[in-house]
Amino acid sequence: xxxxxxxxxxxxxxxxxxxxxxxxxxxIAFGAEQGRPDALKPPxxxxxxxxxxxxxxxxxxxxAFPVEVAKARTGDMGSYLNGLGTVVPLNTVSVKSRVxxxxxRVMFEEGQAVKKGDVIAIIDPRPFEIQLAQAEGxxxxxxxxxxxxxxxxxxxxxxxxxxxxxxxxxxxQQSLVKQYEAAVKADRAQVENAxxxxxxxxxxxxxxxxxxxxxxxxxxxxxxxxxxxxxxITQIKPISVVFPIAEDHLPGVLEKLKxxxxxQVEAYDRQRSVKLATGRLLTIDNQIDPNTxxxxxxxxxxxxxxxxxxxxxxxxxxxxxxxSGVVIVPSSAVQQTQKGTFVYxxxxxxxxxxxPVKAGQVQKDTTSIESGLSVGDQVITAGAERLVDGAKVQVxxxxxxxxxxxxxxxxxxxx
Numbered sequence: 001x002x003x004x005x006x007x008x009x010x011x012x013x014x015x016x017x018x019x020x021x022x023x024x025x026x027x028i029a030f031g032a033e034q035g036r037p038d039a040l041k042p043p044x045x046x047x048x049x050x051x052x053x054x055x056x057x058x059x060x061x062x063x064a065f066p067v068e069v070a071k072a073r074t075g076d077m078g079s080y081l082n083g084l085g086t087v088v089p090l091n092t093v094s095v096k097s098r099v100x101x102x103x104x105r106v107m108f109e110e111g112q113a114v115k116k117g118d119v120i121a122i123i124d125p126r127p128f129e130i131q132l133a134q135a136e137g138x139x140x141x142x143x144x145x146x147x148x149x150x151x152x153x154x155x156x157x158x159x160x161x162x163x164x165x166x167x168x169x170x171x172x173q174q175s176l177v178k179q180y181e182a183a184v185k186a187d188r189a190q191v192e193n194a195x196x197x198x199x200x201x202x203x204x205x206x207x208x209x210x211x212x213x214x215x216x217x218x219x220x221x222x223x224x225x226x227x228x229x230x231x232x233i234t235q236i237k238p239i240s241v242v243f244p245i246a247e248d249h250l251p252g253v254l255e256k257l258k259x260x261x262x263x264q265v266e267a268y269d270r271q272r273s274v275k276l277a278t279g280r281l282l283t284i285d286n287q288i289d290p291n292t293x294x295x296x297x298x299x300x301x302x303x304x305x306x307x308x309x310x311x312x313x314x315x316x317x318x319x320x321x322x323x324s325g326v327v328i329v330p331s332s333a334v335q336q337t338q339k340g341t342f343v344y345x346x347x348x349x350x351x352x353x354x355x356p357v358k359a360g361q362v363q364k365d366t367t368s369i370e371s372g373l374s375v376g377d378q379v380i381t382a383g384a385e386r387l388v389d390g391a392k393v394q395v396x397x398x399x400x401x402x403x404x405x406x407x408x409x410x411x412x413x414x415x
Contacts, residue, residue, distance in 0.1 A: 064394035067383035069346050072329050074375055077361050077368040078322045081253075083297070085243025085267070085316040087308045089236065090300075091207045094229035097123055097222040098200040103230070110213050114205045114233065121230055123222065125201040132194035139187035146180035153177050209235040234310050239303045240282065241267055243316035244294035252320060253284065253297075265299035267308060268315040276307040276314060326360070327369045333379040334359055334367050343373065344380035344387055346395070352380060354389040 097103075101123040108120045156170040205211075212232040216222060222230070245253070256263055263281040268274060279301035288295045299316060301308055308314070333343050334357070341359050344352040357372030373379070380387070387393065 064350065064392040065352075065383055065386055066396050067344075067346075067352070067380045067387070067393045069378045069395050070330050070333065070381050072327050072369065072373045072375055072377045072379060074325050075328045075366075076322055076324050077326045077328055077363060077366075079320045079361055080363070081245050081249055081318045081320055083243035083245050083294075083316050083318075085241045085299075085314050087267075087310055087312040087314060088240050088242050088298075089209070089234045089310045090238060090240055091209065091233075091235040092310075093206050093209075093233045095120060095203055095205070095231050095233060096224075096226060096229045097121075097203065098224050099123060099128070099197050100223045101125075101127065101201065101221070103216060103218050103220050103222050106214060106218050106230070108211050108214075108231065110211070110231075112211050113236075114208065114211050116205055116208045118205045119202050120205055120211065121203040123201040123203070125198050128194055128197035128201060132191065132198065135187060135190035135194045139184065139191055142180060142183040142187050146177065146184055149173065149177040149180050203230065205233055207233060207235050208237075209233045236306055236310075237303050238300050239308050239310070241265070241279070241299045241301065241308070241314060241316050242296055243299070244289070244292065245297050245318075247288050247293050247295055249320070250284075250288075250295055253281075253318075256320070257281070257284070264319045265297075265301075266317045266319075267299075267301065268317060270313060270315070272315045277301040277303060277305075281318060323361075323368075327373050327375060328366045329369055329373065329379050330381045331362060331365050331367045333381045333384075335384060343369075344384050345373075346378040346380060346393065350392060350394070352384075352387045352389070352391045352393050 103121060104124050105122045106120070107122065108114060108118075114120060153170070153173045153176075156165060156173050159165045160167060160170050210233070212234065214231055215228055216230045253263070265279050265281055267276045267279070269276060279299045282298045282300040284298070285296040297316075297318070299318070329343065335342050335344070340356055342354050342356045345355045347353050355372055355377075358370045360368035360370045362368075380393070383393070383396075
């Protein structure tokens with residue numbers, strides 16, 4: 001009996017080991033079969049043929065692709081030349097002493113705006129005042145000698161007429177008069193030089209502008225031969241911007257300048273997001289840089305609000321020509337391929353149609369279309385990455401975008 005029950009127990013063990021594996025494999029197969037789209041819905045033989053063609057499977061009509069559209073319109077489009085420029089002051093002056101002496105007073109604050117002629121520093125004038133007094137004394141002495149020599153010359157002429165003296169004595173006296181005249185002239189020059197030294201002891205601003213940091217403190221002895229300036233004055237208003245432009249654009253710009261056209265130049269920050277100032281083209285350099293193939297342009301700005309600062313890097317944008325009445329569309333609607341440029345146009349039956357176009361100038365987020373579009377055509381500006389020619393689309397309203405943005409913001413706040 002014991003031997004007969006032993007095979008039965010073996011078969012029971014084998015069955016209990018294989019049965020769970022079989023049930024698990026069957027469950028996986030059933031789930032995969034239920035996950036097939038064909039199992040959810042039987043094919044509809046009367047379905048849309050266009051939908052069958054797009055989906056590749058009969059009986060499925062995919063939903064229209066959501067897109068955003070904009071109408072082609074007319075507007076003004078400018079031809080611009082761009083260059084990374086540097087703000088360069090029209091005048092930069094290093095204020096140095098022209099005489100030797102002690103720096104007595106500094107009459108400016110660092111960063112102060114000064115006007116032409118303002119006194120900014122005083123050097124000890126006393127040595128020059130003494131020199132002036134000495135020169136004036138010597139001048140008075142020589143003038144007295146000159147007067148006496150002239151009187152003697154007059155007497156000698158009378159005596160010569162009376163034949164009381166020789167002609168040589170009169171000639172000698174007249175020569176002495178000329179010597180004293182020369183001495184008086186030299187003395188007057190010394191007086192004027194002493195006065196000039198006194199003027200030089202008062203340092204004045206040669207131009208109007210902003211004064212920089214003080215480099216020499218009061219109490220120091222300064223010399224005319226010193227290389228260090230007391231301060232530097234930089235002219236801020238007006239100010240210029242120097243920027244390079246490719247030599248290929250030079251003929252067009254020169255033609256405008258010869259006609260007397262004032263070309264407008266705008267200065268933007270590094271990111272080209274904020275306009276700093278508006279000015280005009282002042283001049284062009286007289287040669288092309290052979291290393292870069294560019295020529296330097298110089299524009300001038302009033303800079304009344306002082307948004308331009310010396311040595312600041314800015315993006316210079318020069319308006320070369322303004323075209324009116326051109327067809328323009330958002331730049332996001334223009335698609336680029338190896339075969340050319342095209343846009344998706346919304347047709348009357350709600351489909352996307354490929355329209356080859358010839359794009360022109362690009363200004364910020366708009367592009368001019370030279371051919372291929374008419375005013376009023378609706379072009380697809382968003383959602384074009386999934387489209388093909390003839391695809392069915394659905395135009396989203398602006399409210400959908402605002403609602404979606406609000407929902408995303410709420411979700412972010414909740415997180």
